[in-house]
Amino acid sequence: MPNQNLSICIPTYKRPEVLAEGLSYLIPFAKELDIAIFVQDDGSHDHTPDVVSKLQAEYEHLHFRSLPERLGYDRSFHQLLTWPTTRYRWLLGDYSRIRGEWLGKMHELLTASLPLDLVVVNGAYRIRGLASQDYESANKLLHDLGWHMSWLSCSIYSDRLVEKADFETYYGTNFAHFCAIFDYLSRRPVRVRWEGESIVFNTKLPRKHFYEAKTIQMFINRWTEAVISLPPAYSLKEKIHALRAHSPATRMNRYRTFIEHRANGSYDRAVFNENRWHLWLATPLSTRRLSWIARSPRLLMRTLSKLMGWFSN
Numbered sequence: 001m002p003n004q005n006l007s008i009c010i011p012t013y014k015r016p017e018v019l020a021e022g023l024s025y026l027i028p029f030a031k032e033l034d035i036a037i038f039v040q041d042d043g044s045h046d047h048t049p050d051v052v053s054k055l056q057a058e059y060e061h062l063h064f065r066s067l068p069e070r071l072g073y074d075r076s077f078h079q080l081l082t083w084p085t086t087r088y089r090w091l092l093g094d095y096s097r098i099r100g101e102w103l104g105k106m107h108e109l110l111t112a113s114l115p116l117d118l119v120v121v122n123g124a125y126r127i128r129g130l131a132s133q134d135y136e137s138a139n140k141l142l143h144d145l146g147w148h149m150s151w152l153s154c155s156i157y158s159d160r161l162v163e164k165a166d167f168e169t170y171y172g173t174n175f176a177h178f179c180a181i182f183d184y185l186s187r188r189p190v191r192v193r194w195e196g197e198s199i200v201f202n203t204k205l206p207r208k209h210f211y212e213a214k215t216i217q218m219f220i221n222r223w224t225e226a227v228i229s230l231p232p233a234y235s236l237k238e239k240i241h242a243l244r245a246h247s248p249a250t251r252m253n254r255y256r257t258f259i260e261h262r263a264n265g266s267y268d269r270a271v272f273n274e275n276r277w278h279l280w281l282a283t284p285l286s287t288r289r290l291s292w293i294a295r296s297p298r299l300l301m302r303t304l305s306k307l308m309g310w311f312s313n
Contacts, residue, residue, distance in 0.1 A: 043070035074176035096153035123200030146242030175226035186233040
């Protein structure tokens with residue numbers, strides 16, 4: 001019988017090799033506790049089903065379904081979270097891996113603790129110097145961990161949160177997981193656990209993103225809109241702090257990043273004009289300088305980008 005306390009949910013799209021490596025790593029640890037793994041493919045129409053089918057022969061509690069048409073990031077992961085019936089569901093990106101010994105430790109914590117709405121875990125050493133603790137203030141959670149919680153793989157959801165949170169309102173933002181959590185917590189007493197040890201890591205396989213040409217749209221425009229859209233229970237000060245704390249993780253706190261985007265054509269005057277106020281809110285950089293980069297000839301920015309690369313080596 002599968003574990004009724006914890007399951008793992010993995011959304012995937014057109015990354016069968018990455019998924020295969022992750023499942024092969026995870027299954028031996030999941031087997032020890034009969035933790036079910038739910039994989040949902042967002043309409044890839046490739047050989048992902050074949051990859052999972054081979055592994056299902058090794059583990060009876062590995063479940064898979066492939067959607068006939070792509071739902072998109074937000075709708076797909078939300079639908080996936082509603083599939084298990086376990087008390088807690090760990091939403092794990094297909095590039096992410098759980099340190100093996102921590103699957104058992106997390107199961108013990110969830111079994112022994114009082115009911116929690118959410119567990120937030122550290123990973124890839126993104127957070128340093130923040131000890132494990134319980135949160136009872138949503139504003140403090142946003143201040144300390146808001147930027148980190150934009151990462152899909154850091155959150156373990158309770159069945160109650162999955163049932164009651166308003167994910168649908170935030171469909172299309174690419175941050176529905178973040179928004180739905182903080183919207184939910186703004187309306188009730190907060191019961192969140194933070195585990196400060198780095199528990200999750202990313203595979204070393206080459207990364208394949210589907211938003212590379214729209215990085216600024218994703219991490220400046222949509223991230224800003226997502227954070228600012230949070231309920232008024234969150235102070236503007238904490239919202240801006242969460243916005244700007246996120247920029248080092250995406251390198252949006254460096255002029256060099258925008259020079260590189262201008263060099264490859266993904267940043268220009270139109271992009272700057274569309275995102276002027278988002279840039280002002282989300283980065284510590286001068287919008288005047290960012291405007292100059294956006295208006296500069298691409299050839300000049302290519303040369304400058306190469307020079308910066310040489311001098312940094």
